[in-house]
Amino acid sequence: MTTAPAVSAARGTVAIRSENLCRHYRMGENVIRAVDGVSLEIHTGEFVALLGSSGSGKSSILNLIAGLDRPTSGSVVVQKRDLAKLSREELAKYRLHIVGMVFQSFNLIPSMTVTENVELPLRFAEVDRGRRDSLAREALGRVGLRARMNHRPSELSGGEQQRAALARALINRPQILLADEPTGNLDSHTGKEIMDMVRDFNRELGMTVVMVTHERALAERYAQRMIFLADGKLVDDRANDPAIDSKVAGGRA
C-alpha cells in the first residue's frame, strides 16, 4: 500500500462529526423528520456505509454532510468547519474543494464531453486551461477512461459514466468522497469494478469515504464500518468484521 505519511498521520482524527443533527421538512400540515437527532463521528481515512431502507434518512444525512442542505437543528462539523454557520458562498467553496460526490444516476452534464464534465469543477475553481487539461487527463487515467475522453456521456456505458463521475469527484483532490448509491444503476459486475475503485481511493489516497446504500452485502464487502438508520434515527453503528468480508469475498470468487 502506498499511503502517504501525512495521510497516515491524519488517520484517526475526526473528519466528520454530527451532533443531534435534525432535518425536518414541512409537507402541508405534516412535518417529516428525515433526520432526527443523529450524532456520529467519522474518522479520517474511514470507509463508512450508511444503511437503511428508502426514507430512512440516509441520503438526507449525506446531503447535510455534502453541504447541499442545511440542518434544521443540531450541527454537522466537517474538517473543523461548522457547515450550518457557513455562508452560501463558503458552502460552495467547501463543496468545491473539501468533498467530492458521486450519485446513483451519475449526474454528468449530457451536453458536455467526458473531459469537459471532469474538468468542470476546475472551471469553478478558476484553474488555467493548460493545468485543467493535464489534471483531467490524469484523473481519467486513474479511472481508466482515457480512450473515451471526447465522448459524450450518452455514448458511454453505465459503468463508464460512473467512472467519469468518479474522475470528476477526484479532480479537486478532496479529502472526503461522498457516494449516494453509486452502484444502484449498475449490474453487479460493473458495480464491483466501481466499488473496487472507490476502495482504492480510500486506501491509496487516504480519502474518507461515506457511502449510502441499501445493499447490505455491498456494505459488508467494502465498508470498514456500517451505520444503520431507520426513520431518520441512528439504530446501529458497528465495525465491519474483516473476517466476514474476506469470507464473503472468497465465497464469491
Place this chain on the structure above:
Amino acid sequence: MKFPDLTELALRNLRESLLRNSLTTIGISVGVASLVAMLSLGTGLQQMLARRLEKSGLFDTVFVSSRRELRGGRQEERSGPTAGESRVLDEAARVEMEHLPNVKEVYPDIRFSTDLQFEDKPHLTMISALPLSAKSNDAFDGMQGRFFSSDTAPEVILQKSFAEELLGKTPPLGAPEPSVAELAKPLLGKELTMHYAQRGDGADQSPAPRPENRENEPAGASYSVVSREQKLTIVGISDLDPESMRGPMRARVFLPLRFAESLHVMQLVDLREISRAASKQPVYSSISVRVKDPSRIEGVEDAIKKMGFTTFSILDASRSLQQVFRVLYAFLGIFGSLALIVASIGIVNTLVMAILERRREIGIMKAIGASDGDVKKLFFAEAGAMGIAGGIIGVVLGWAIGQVINFGTNIYLKSQSIPPEHFWAVPLWLVAFAIGFACFVSLVSGLYPAGRAAKLDPVQALRYE
C-alpha cells in the same frame, strides 16, 4: 468562474437549444431594428432639413436694416453698445460688413413693386434681385430653363405662380397644378417689358441721360424720378418659391443683382433715407449678409449690431426647430424601444424555460462546487450574448429596412418628378447605442431568471424524476 470559461459555457448552452434561442435573438433583433429604423429616420429627416435650410440660404443669412426703420420708442431698448446715432445703410457700411470675419457675401436687398408687360397686358408684381450665388439655392432645383447667364444680363426668372398668371392659367383652388415644363414652353426666351421709376441722382453709369443739373445741388438735395422701360428676356421658370418665408413681401420675378443695381430703381426707403445720405452713394433699404458657416452667424450678427444696425436672422427659428426634433427623437425612440421591451420579455421567458429544462444541470453544477454567483453569471452571460447578437443583427436589419424604404420612396418621388432625397441616416453613435441598449435590456431581462437559477435548491434539483 473566469470570463472566457463563462463565455464558452454560455455559448454552448445557447447552442443546445438553438431554435428557441435563435427565435429569442430574432425577437431582440426585430426590436433593435425598429429602434434603429425609427431613430435613423429622425436623424435622416433632421439632416435633410438642415441641408435644405442651408441651401435655402435662410440659415446662413443675416438680414440687416437701418435702425431708422424702427419706431423711436423701441429704439432705445434695442440699441446696442453704440447707441444713439444710427447709421445709414450705404455703400461704405456694405464694404465694412464685407470685411467682417466669416462673412462670405454681402449684397443689397433690392425689392420693388412694378408693372411687367407681357403681350400688351400689364401685370403688377414684386420684383427682387438675386446674386449669382443664389444658383445653388434649392428653390432652383426643379427649374425649367436656366439661371442668369451673367450678373448684369437683362434676364429674368419667373416664379411658377407668376408664369401661370402671365399665361392666364391660374388653376382654381384644389385643381391639379400645371407642371413647370408645361408653363415653360410658351414662355422661355420671350420678352417682358418692365416699367419702373428710376431714381434721378444715381451713380454715373445710369443707363438713362440725367435731366437734372447736378452741379447746383452737390449733396443731392434735389431728387427726381424718371419713368423708364426695360426689355427683359425670360430665361427660367422656377417651380418652388425661393421667398416663401417672406410672406406678402415675397417676389415672384427675379433679376440678376448687378443688373438690378444699375437700374437705380426707386425704392420706398429712398424717400426716408435720402436726406441722410452723405454722398451720392446708394442707400440700401436692407442688406443680406451671408456667413461662411451657419454656426458663425451669431458672431457676425453681433458685430453688425455693434456697427449700429438692426439685424434679423432665422437662428432663433432654427433653435426652436432643434427643440422640435428633440421631441420627435424622444417619441421615435420610445416607439422604437417598445418592440425591444417586448423582445426582452421573450428573453425572460426563454431563460425561465431554460431554468426549468436545466434544473438538474444547475443542481449538478452546484453539487460539484458552483457558487450562486457562478450560476447567476452563466445566465447573465447567456442573456448578454443573445443581446449582443440580437443587437448586431438588428442594426444590420434596421439599416437594410431603411435602405429599402429610402429606395422605395425615391422611386415614388421620381414618379412625381420630385428630385430624390436621402432622408435615412444611420450614424455610428446610433449603431453603438443600439447594440449597447440591446445588451443592457437583455441583461436587465436576465436579472430575474439568473437570480432564480442561483437560488435553486440543489437537493430538490437532483431528486430523482
